[in-house]
Amino acid sequence: GRAVTADRGEAAVARARLVVDGIVGIGGKGGLRPDAARLAEAVARSGAAVVAVDLPSGVDADTGEVRGAALRADLTVTFGAYKPGLLVDPAREYAGVVRFVGIGIEPPPADAVLQALQHADVARLLPTPEAESDKYRRGVVGIAAGSARYPGAAVLAVSGALRGGAGAVRYVGPAGDAVLARYPETLVSDAGPAKAGRVQAWVTGPGAGDDAATVAEVLATDVPVLLDADGLRLADRDAVRGRGAPTLMTPHAGEAAALLGVRREEVEAARLAAVRELAARYRATVLLKGSTTLVAGPDGGPVRVNSTGTPWLATAGSGDVLSGLAGSLLASGLDPLDAGSVAAYLHGLAGRFAAQGAPTGAHDVAARIPEAWRNVRG
Incomplete structure (x- = not known):
């Protein structure tokens, strides 16, 4: 059942040196659900390095808000475009170092909600x-x-x-x-x-x-x-x-x-x-x-x-x-x-x-x- 799966996940995380976070994608809203929150807490206790896929699970990709539990990453590898949640606090603090990887998708500039001058x-x-x-x-x-x-x-x-x-x-x-x-x-x-x-x-x-x-x-x-x-x-x-x-x-x-x-x-x-x-x-x-x-x-x-x-x-x-x-x-x-x-x-x-x-x-x-x-x- 779900509790057993969460327990096994916590046990595995406790032994890990590297955790890849892909629990929730860019559509996730409102923080992590209870089982996932338990895993996030286990990751924090483990001291393992955390690499997030696209963005840390639990943060709001569109606003940078963090409502509830979320993963804290050391490195986030994001694809397609930078998400606002990777650039705006408090979510930015959860992302760690951010690296962008192009995958052939270039959103039209008119769709941008944020700009970062260089x-x-x-x-x-x-x-x-x-x-x-x-x-x-x-x-x-x-x-x-x-x-x-x-x-x-x-x-x-x-x-x-x-x-x-x-x-x-x-x-x-x-x-x-x-x-x-x-x-x-x-x-x-x-x-x-x-x-x-x-x-x-x-x-x-x-x-x-x-x-x-x-x-x-x-x-x-x-x-x-x-x-x-x-x-x-x-x-x-x-x-x-x-x-x-x-x-x-x-x-x-x-x-x-x-x-x-x-x-x-x-x-x-x-x-x-x-x-x-x-x-x-x-x-x-x-x-x-x-x-x-x-x-x-x-x-x-x-x-x-x-x-x-x-x-x-x-x-x-x-x-x-x-x-x-x-x-x-x-x-x-x-x-x-x-x-x-x-x-x-x-x-x-x-x-x-x-x-x-x-x-x-x-x-x-x-x-x-x-x-x-x-x-x-x-």
């Missing part, structure tokens, strides 16, 4: 100054960030912006002295965003504290706006939805949960659904930060999944650097989906270079962005 894709999108370019033709990014309590957020956002391709960085806010002390090339203005001067894109929110007025003033401009950190909490939601110019929102899972009115755990368990819902609800491009960084546009097209990064990027101020970098790319002319995707890619690569397997700080990540840029360009 070096060549990012290189094509990076802005390049021409012979007649000046700082204004290359774009000016405005940074409206920081507060008396959090001046460092402004400094870090500026550090990312200065390395993001725009010709100049204009800062408005209470942290001007701190910004100039670190980056004297910054154009610091005493006026508010509406009177600060020529700007092709704005970044607002990092370290803003309770300064809702500045966030509202930035949202009222007619240029692309990146909304991050405190700005996500302070922004009037109707003002975001009603903007005539593009908006790029960059929440982490906790901020995304607050915007959606759900628990953080729900966002982390269904990241793909969460980023799509945020983009649709706010009519904005959304970059959902985390172990898997996703970028979704408001039009319901394919979601971009970032393929670079390191867990060492989970450090204070890292997101401020990313915001400045993405804002600078916006100012240089990239659309929000490309600006967010390219920024995440470069930021993740810079994080790898800065960390080298050891703790790193946000300033170190910003300093390695030019190296990441050169690495992508080859």
Whole structure:
């Protein structure tokens, strides 16, 4: 009977050095059934190496969700196409190292639900100054960030912006002295965003504290706006939805949960659904930060999944650097989906270079962005 078969399977697994997982295919939903779950637990106890066929049994191939028990693979050999569940957490963590094997099936690009940029894709999108370019033709990014309590957020956002391709960085806010002390090339203005001067894109929110007025003033401009950190909490939601110019929102899972009115755990368990819902609800491009960084546009097209990064990027101020970098790319002319995707890619690569397997700080990540840029360009 079934119990005997499961018992025999557990006994065999206990003696195994290698387990090939082919219990459930891409149509499996809702985690493993009880007998299969017992086998998964036995595999985990055995310490055997696990090779999954196409994807680990128990994960959702289409969403990256894991509802119940699932196999944890050391290696997944997948066929035909990469499945979303191999690229998006939490399922990605179950897949181990992923290797693709072509079997003569090439799904039409129009059917893709995920896109993962590679070096060549990012290189094509990076802005390049021409012979007649000046700082204004290359774009000016405005940074409206920081507060008396959090001046460092402004400094870090500026550090990312200065390395993001725009010709100049204009800062408005209470942290001007701190910004100039670190980056004297910054154009610091005493006026508010509406009177600060020529700007092709704005970044607002990092370290803003309770300064809702500045966030509202930035949202009222007619240029692309990146909304991050405190700005996500302070922004009037109707003002975001009603903007005539593009908006790029960059929440982490906790901020995304607050915007959606759900628990953080729900966002982390269904990241793909969460980023799509945020983009649709706010009519904005959304970059959902985390172990898997996703970028979704408001039009319901394919979601971009970032393929670079390191867990060492989970450090204070890292997101401020990313915001400045993405804002600078916006100012240089990239659309929000490309600006967010390219920024995440470069930021993740810079994080790898800065960390080298050891703790790193946000300033170190910003300093390695030019190296990441050169690495992508080859």
